[in-house]
Amino acid sequence: MKSRPAKSAPPTPPTKVVIRHLPAMMTEETFIEEVSPLPKYDYLSFVNADPELGQFAFSRAYINFCNQEDIFIFTEKFDGYVFVDSKGDEHSAIVEFAPFQKTPKKANRKKDNK
Amino acid sequence: PEVSPSQMREELPPMHEYIRKLLYLNLNKQPVDKTLRQMRKLNWNDADVAAYAVKCMTHVWNVKYLNIGFLASLLAGLAAYQDAAATQVADGIFEEVRLGMEMNHPKFNQRRIAVVKFLGELYNYRLVEGGDIFKVLYSLITFGVSEDQENPSVLDPPENLFRLRLVCVLLDTCGQYFNSGNSKKRLDYFFVYFQNYYWMKRSHPMWTEDNPFPLGVEYMYRDTLGTLRPKMRLHKDVEAAKEDVKKLQEKLMAMLPKEQPKEVAAGGGG
Numbered sequence: 449m450k451s452r453p454a455k456s457a458p459p460t461p462p463t464k465v466v467i468r469h470l471p472a473m474m475t476e477e478t479f480i481e482e483v484s485p486l487p488k489y490d491y492l493s494f495v496n497a498d499p500e501l502g503q504f505a506f507s508r509a510y511i512n513f514c515n516q517e518d519i520f521i522f523t524e525k526f527d528g529y530v531f532v533d534s535k536g537d538e539h540s541a542i543v544e545f546a547p548f549q550k551t552p553k554k555a556n557r558k559k560d561n562k
Numbered sequence: 563p564e565v566s567p568s569q570m571r572e573e574l575p576p577m578h579e580y581i582r583k584l585l586y587l588n589l590n591k592q593p594v595d596k597t598l599r600q601m602r603k604l605n606w607n608d609a610d611v612a613a614y615a616v617k618c619m620t621h622v623w624n625v626k627y628l629n630i631g632f633l634a635s636l637l638a639g640l641a642a643y644q645d646a647a648a649t650q651v652a653d654g655i656f657e658e659v660r661l662g663m664e665m666n667h668p669k670f671n672q673r674r675i676a677v678v679k680f681l682g683e684l685y686n687y688r689l690v691e692g693g694d695i696f697k698v699l700y701s702l703i704t705f706g707v708s709e710d711q712e713n714p715s716v717l718d719p720p721e722n723l724f725r726l727r728l729v730c731v732l733l734d735t736c737g738q739y740f741n742s743g744n745s746k747k748r749l750d751y752f753f754v755y756f757q758n759y760y761w762m763k764r765s766h767p768m769w770t771e772d773n774p775f776p777l778g779v780e781y782m783y784r785d786t787l788g789t790l791r792p793k794m795r796l797h798k799d800v801e802a803a804k805e806d807v808k809k810l811q812e813k814l815m816a817m818l819p820k821e822q823p824k825e826v827a828a829g830g831g832g
Contacts, residue, residue: 468660506661508657547656549648560606
């Protein structure tokens with residue numbers, strides 16, 4: 449049931465940002481605390497590190513900002529920002545536009561009657 | 563038989579075991595829609611369950627390689643109801659590709675192959691767009707790449723040919739759909755740069771008569787390009803590949819809008 453091809457939507461300016469290389473043990477709460485106050489956003493997703501990756505185990509977060517201008521201010525501040533984990537180890541974060549820009553639709557999500 | 567410590571697995575909560583069973587065992591032996599129904603019944607409002615299911619679907623290397631397409635099909639079915647999960651899996655896959663390049667450790671090679679294969683299938687099932695695929699294709703031939711032999715790349719050293727394989731696996735999986743209109747052109751352009759990357763690797767002085775460029779890699783490369791563009795004539799050396807890149811860049815530059823606002827005039831409103 450492969451359903452390609454479909455027309456792709458016209459490109460819109462990117463608004464979804466990924467914050468990579470966060471400390472592995474970081475929690476969503478600590479993350480939000482550290483980056484607060486956040487400009488207006490409509491999507492935030494925090495992903496815990498994969499411990500299988502050893503020294504490359506990082507947490508990461510995705511934020512979709514509502515206003516383009518806010519992104520540059522956020523990136524300016526947090527790209528390269530050093531987050532310190534509970535053990536005192538320093539992690540220099542990377543902020544970039546997320547390669548995948550889609551965010552989940554809230555409004556017209558089908559309710560699953562299962 | 564004795565179980566070595568490395569084989570011992572910590573005991574997982576039953577719900578986690580169940581999700582693993584659905585995705586890593588049942589998907590192999592029952593129709594996708596049956597697994598889909600069971601996946602839909604998970605309690606997606608439970609943050610722990612949802613996160614674990616997303617993690618297991620992202621860890622696609624735990625699925626039998628030949629069945630990776632089934633997982634994409636499952637996710638496509640699930641996306642209608644759990645859009646957030648589908649988005650998070652896709653995000654995770656792009657991160658895997660990138661992290662794979664940053665780590666560049668042979669230990670993860672099989673994992674990286676499974677990831678790009680899955681990415682191609684996500685495109686086939688319309689969970690990601692063509693533009694997303696091209697972003698990854700270009701990142702694979704540019705991220706941390708050095709064309710300067712005096713300053714070899716740490717992330718993509720000359721003897722490492724693994725990214726060639728990743729590009730081929732991705733194209734073998736979904737390249738067939740870049741066959742008309744804009745996407746066809748995009749793939750044609752990419753091939754110009756990909757051939758250049760291939761020849762940069764292949765023409766490196768480390769390959770000699772005693773230490774020839776691996777035939778397997780050459781065949782794989784020819785196979786992928788030959789299948790997707792049977793009429794295309796492949797470049798025969800690095801100079802031809804470079805020349806082609808130069809020509810394409812000139813062509814693309816000429817296509818840019820002529821009236822670029824001049825820097826000086828930018829504030830003047832001319």
